[in-house]
Amino acid sequence: MTAFPSSLPSLSPPHAGGARLLADIGGTNARFTLEVGPGRFEAIEVLPCNAYPTLADAVRAYLALPRVQVANPMLHAGIRHAAIAIANPVVGDQVRMTNHHWAFSIEALRQECGFDTLVVVNDFSALARSLPHLGNQKRQVGGGAPVPDAPLGLLGAGTGLGVSGLIPAPAPAAxxxxxxxxxxxxxxxxxxxxxVNELEVAILQYAWREFEHVSAERLLSGAGVELIYRALAQRAGRPGERLDAPEISRRALAGECALCDEVLEAFCGMLGTVAGNLAVTLGAQGGVYIGGGIVPRLGERFAASSFRRRFEQKGRFSGYLGQVPTYVITADYPAFLGVSAILSEKLSAP
Structure with missing residues (x-):
């Protein structure tokens, strides 16, 4: 797999220090790859987090796979450099995941796995770094056009709700x-x-029965889709069967369940409001990007939803937001692009 098809030759030279291990760790899945040369990703594997007691166990399981060993051109030397994007705040050496039970010391993990270099960053910081490299691996929803060298916004719903932004560094000269x-x-x-409306007030009131603090993530996530379903079922006076988020989405997209479709519509509208909030907060005139595991799977249903209308629904700032483009990220493993760039900068620093 070549990560940067528009900017790299079809076969870039191998990394001098051997293949680099890159990982994107979410609350549900751990995605691994070997970057054998700039932008050349090989042996991509997705491992379920629940199958491994620790992150180190998952790393070792990946590196032991036969196709991974074959993909490493310097197998005898092992992996010297690694970078991990993880769905969690990364402050200092100790990391404890919010949506999974893994907890570890970055330095202890580096030593346990035998790496010379180990960089651990927030997954949405890594995903944000990928945005300038996406090329045509994105789909625009609604109007607007990006302003060059302006901030970019990023959010994505999956196991949780990730949020980040990309701020341009000062230009070297006027x-x-x-x-x-x-x-x-x-x-x-x-x-x-x-x-922002009576329906969402009712959903919030229902959610308060379960949570003292209802964050955006409580509703804009896989568990949030299920919570919205329960709230709307009760509001309709017909508590439904307990469905998981994939089944709710499937029934809605198949046209099998009007309630499930109402859930998706509520979800998309809420996401539009949060995306608009992010755009005005960051001044993200370069665009707002939508990643995560949920929205890219909705396809045209998302484009036809109230997302874009709600994105622009900001009263006196509606005209401002009408000029800001919104994109759905369509790349399969976009976080690898960003974490690769972060590791390369680390290794090139004096």
Whole structure:
């Protein structure tokens, strides 16, 4: 797999220090790859987090796979450099996941796995760093056009709700293009949920029965889809069967269940509001990008939803937001692009 098809030759030279291990760790799945050369990803594997007691166990299981060993051109030397994007705040050496039970010391993990270099960053910081490299691996929803060298916004719903942004570094000279980008270490998914209509007030009131603090993530996530379903079923006076998020989405997209379709519509509208909040907060005139595991699977149903209308629904700032484009990320493993760039910068630093 070549990660940067528009900017790299079809066969870039191998990394001098051997293949690099890259990982994207979510609350449900751990995605691994070997980057054998700049932008050349080999042996991509997705392992279920629940199958391994620790992250180190998952790393060892991946590296022991036969196809992984074959993909490493310097197998005898092992893996020297690794970078991990993880769905969690990363502050200092100790990491404890919010949506999974893994907890570890970065330095202890480096030593246990035998790496010379181990970089661990927030997954949405890594995903944000991928945005300038997506090329045509995105789909625009609604109107607007990006302003060059302007901030970019990012959010994505999956096991949780990730939020980040990409801020252009100062230009090297007057009139020049941005010299680089800085990814925000945001935990914006945990801001308090703010309803904008009576239906969302009812959903929030239902959620308060289960949670003292209802964050945006409580509703804009896989578990949130299920919570919205329970709230709307009760509001309709017909509590439904307990369905998981994939089944709710399947029934809605297949046209089998009007209630499930109402759930998806509510979800998309809420996401539009949060995306609009992010755009005005960051001044994200370069665009707002939607990643995560849920929205890219909705296809045209998302484009036809109230997302874009709600994105622009900001009163006096509706005209401002009408000029800001919104995109759904369609790349299969976009976080690898960002974590690769972060590791390369680490290794090239003096």
């Amino acid at each position: 009139g020049g293009q941005a010299a680089g980008w800085t990814a925000l270490r945001s935990e914006g998914g945990h801001v308090s949920f703010s309803p």
